[in-house]
Amino acid sequence: MAWWIGVKTLIAVRMQRRMGRSTKVLLLFLLSLLCNTVLTIWHLCDHSLTWQQVSSSRINTLQQRNGLGLHQSDKLQLSVIDSEECVIHGQNGTSSSALRTLYSTLHTIIPTPDNFLPQFRNPCWNMSSNLSLSTARLLYKANISDPLVVSLITNSLFQPTKNTLVCMPSVYFIGFPRSGSTQLYTMLLKHPHLQGGYIKEPHWWTKTKFKKKFPYNILSVVQYLLHYLGGSQYLLKHPDTLLIDGSQSTVWDSRTIRNLCALPHLVSSVVPEAKYIVLMRHPVKRLFSDMMYLCEEHKNKTIPSANLTNATEVFLESARLEIIEFQKCLLRDNLPKCTHHVLNGYHGVLQDKCGRVRLGISLYHVHIRKWLQVIPREQFLFLWTDDMAHDPLKVLERVWSFLGVPEQNKDQLNDILHEHIHGIQHQAIDIHNEKFTFINKFFQPHNQQLAELLQDHSFSW
Known part of the structure; x- marks a missing residue:
């Protein structure tokens, strides 16, 4: 560190003999900035070198400590x-x-x-x-x-x-x-x-x-x-x-x-x-709610407000385009990779923005299958959102039993249920309207595969 100070001093003395005042000030400032930059780079390189030198010994120490x-x-x-x-x-x-x-x-x-x-x-x-x-x-x-x-x-x-x-x-x-x-x-x-x-x-x-x-x-x-x-x-x-x-x-x-x-x-x-x-919800309802959520997160970008009267039309058009792209992908690749690609917008970048639907998330069986191929079925609890809305206490009891924790006094939970369950209700859409026929038809075989995978036909919707 001291040699840098010596270099700066020597150059400053020589500069004072040859240059005007304003030029001297400017060059001294640039010289100081250059020296500080070099010192910073030297420090970072030295820090990196220290990491490289000690990384093996530290890993070995951790391995010995934890077996x-x-x-x-x-x-x-x-x-x-x-x-x-x-x-x-x-x-x-x-x-x-x-x-x-x-x-x-x-x-x-x-x-x-x-x-x-x-x-x-x-x-x-x-x-x-x-x-x-x-x-x-x-x-x-x-x-x-x-x-x-x-x-x-x-x-x-x-x-x-x-x-x-x-x-x-x-x-x-x-x-x-x-x-x-x-x-x-x-x-x-x-x-x-x-x-x-x-x-x-x-x-x-x-x-x-x-x-x-x-x-x-x-x-x-x-x-x-x-x-x-x-x-x-x-x-x-x-x-x-x-x-x-x-x-x-x-x-x-x-x-x-x-x-x-x-x-x-x-x-x-x-x-x-x-x-x-x-926890799973009807795939079309989840898809619509997801689009509305992204609009809330990105107001005034694609759709000015999440409460526009034409939100349903925007949703249906976005879903139609996404399904077309997804079906094109299936002509050249397999279902898991096309599910990934449809989430990635087919362009290699994340596109979570208002006005688009993340179709791939609602293909539940594709995601769940890869987990069940690795982890035993008994380590999973699969729930349906409608059950949360209709009988939240029963759902809580199922979760408590699954996790092996004691049941709580039901009277003590009434206020909790009343306080939180209202948030499950989202903007309603009539998925039985004929406008939704194409998207319901798209999800039908995927819902069936989910029901067969879980051996529970309540998930066939």
Whole structure:
């Protein structure tokens, strides 16, 4: 550092002998800016070099601490993720090699199931850390690329002063959006044995663009754990409590990760005993509600307001165009990949905007099938939105029984039900109107496949 000061001083002295005052000031300013830039680059390079030098030893330390290592089953799942039929080719998203890096990173930080603490119903372990809960609240949604965030998390993780209990969720409320999930999630959290993260939907599994660099993946996983650090501390006094990840994108969204098989394998490899809740709504009603939601999120862009009288006409035209594109895709590719492509707008970019319908989300059987191919059926609870509207208490009892938590006093839930259930009602459309014939006809075989897959004809609609 001192040699830079010497260089700046020497050049400044020579400049003072040869130039006018204004020119001297300008050049001194530019010289100072150049030197500071060089120092910053040097610092970043040095920081990066430090990461490279210590990455292997830190990973080994974590592996020894948690008793980790890739097993034969892990290698088998990695080969499945690499298979040609799983991968969507494109410029955007996560590469297969980055997925392999993520897989290894998950198994570097998170212990194998036989090393989880047995007194908890969630995957919990003690991680050496001096990270305070207040700092965690600031960092769980911070930009991982920020050097300050990198410094705070890495100093906490790799220069430990105490053991901190960290837990992964054991319950994943994975779908589907615009089906009443927020109301059900809110009611579930009224149960003393159920806890969420700082927000309902972190979307960590589906919207994190994983990279191959060592610090990024490590910090990304730690950031997800921070999301549930408050719930983990609650578990110290209430070990029977279950943590819930309410991200509704988990079951269907492969747009960022760009791999149709990856998520079920990744999640089940980390939390093999997890339970999954799937709430579904009539596919056409969900589709319309989804379009209206996107309009609320993007007012004054395509449709000035979500309450326009011609919203139904816009919906029908958008659905017609989407179905045409989808059927064209089926002439050249298979159903899972066309479902992915229709969600991606056929252009390799995310197009969640007002006036378009996300047809692929409502093809429930395509998304659910890939999860049931990896995870046993008994770990899933499939629910219907109409049941939530007609008898919410019965639905709650089903969920409590499925999760193995005690039933609550029904009298205590009356106010909760009255407060939250109204949100399930969305703008009504008459799906039996002849205008909807073409879209109902499109979904009919897909609904039938869903009913056969779940062996429950109530989902055939």
